[in-house]
Amino acid sequence: MTKAKFVPYRDFLELPEADMRSRAEAFRVTMARRRSIRQFSTRAVDRSVIEECVRAAHSSPSGANMQPWHFVVVSDPSVKAEIRRGAEDEEREFYSGRAGEHWIKALEPIGTVPLKPFLDTAPYLIVVFQKNYAISSNHQRLNHYYVPESVGIAVGILISGLQHAGLSTLIHTPRPMGFLRRILKRPANERTCMIVVTGYPAPDATVPVLKKKAFEDTITFF
Numbered sequence: 522m523t524k525a526k527f528v529p530y531r532d533f534l535e536l537p538e539a540d541m542r543s544r545a546e547a548f549r550v551t552m553a554r555r556r557s558i559r560q561f562s563t564r565a566v567d568r569s570v571i572e573e574c575v576r577a578a579h580s581s582p583s584g585a586n587m588q589p590w591h592f593v594v595v596s597d598p599s600v601k602a603e604i605r606r607g608a609e610d611e612e613r614e615f616y617s618g619r620a621g622e623h624w625i626k627a628l629e630p631i632g633t634v635p636l637k638p639f640l641d642t643a644p645y646l647i648v649v650f651q652k653n654y655a656i657s658s659n660h661q662r663l664n665h666y667y668v669p670e671s672v673g674i675a676v677g678i679l680i681s682g683l684q685h686a687g688l689s690t691l692i693h694t695p696r697p698m699g700f701l702r703r704i705l706k707r708p709a710n711e712r713t714c715m716i717v718v719t720g721y722p723a724p725d726a727t728v729p730v731l732k733k734k735a736f737e738d739t740i741t742f743f
């Protein structure tokens with residue numbers, strides 16, 4: 522059995538209460554400006570910004586510290602075009618029957634369609650993979666724990682970081698997503714979770730008018 526080792530925790534940053542409140546509010550305001558963008562500009566984004574945000578995501582907590590994620594940052598136009606072809610093939614099937622009536626109805630107010638030009642125009646497609654298990658050096662299968670929860674938290678940090686840095690995102694999940702594992706040559710122990718389409722919104726980008734639940738209906742204090 523490996524014995525846990527401990528060191529003093531020195532990274533905590535104590536803040537005056539007033540600063541806590543203003544920082545919490547500033548973060549809320551930044552995040553409230555986030556919308557899913559489906560028309561992206563081709564304007565370039567410095568790769569170091571993307572790297573910083575992926576590093577932030579990589580600092581995420583994870584079940585038993587297994588860090589069951591892998592981020593593939595795609596900017597190569599030919600790979601983006603291949604991803605677009607694969608996504609549109611799946612999306613055409615999805616919208617013409619595979620989704621089922623109920624799902625299609627739920628998507629109506631969002632106005633999504635099978636065509637996905639943003640997969641070409643956005644400068645980055647960050648494809649997030651979840652590692653369902655690991656393979657040890659002696660080829661044994663090692664369990665991972667709370668994989669979807671851990672990857673979901675990491676993606677939450679990623680899109681918050683990108684928003685905080687002044688970029689826009691879209692979570693895109695063309696179903697099924699097996700084609701991404703093939704195009705990006707990821708191993709069999711990984712499953713594609715989502716594409717985080719990242720860049721600047723097109724100058725004429727529009728967003729759907731959506732009804733959101735009242736905040737009061739989503740929180741309870743005991």
Ligand SMILES: Cc1cc2nc3c(=O)[nH]c(=O)nc-3n(C[C@H](O)[C@H](O)[C@H](O)COP(=O)(O)O)c2cc1C
Nearest residue numbers: 555556557558559631633691692693694695728731
């Ligand atoms: C797990 C997940 C999957 C999503 N998949 C898609 C998708 O495949 N295509 C799309 O256009 N939007 C997708 N979205 C974006 C949602 O449609 C969007 O978040 C929702 O309509 C609320 O709009 P907002 O993000 O502008 O607040 C997804 C969002 C999440 C969290």
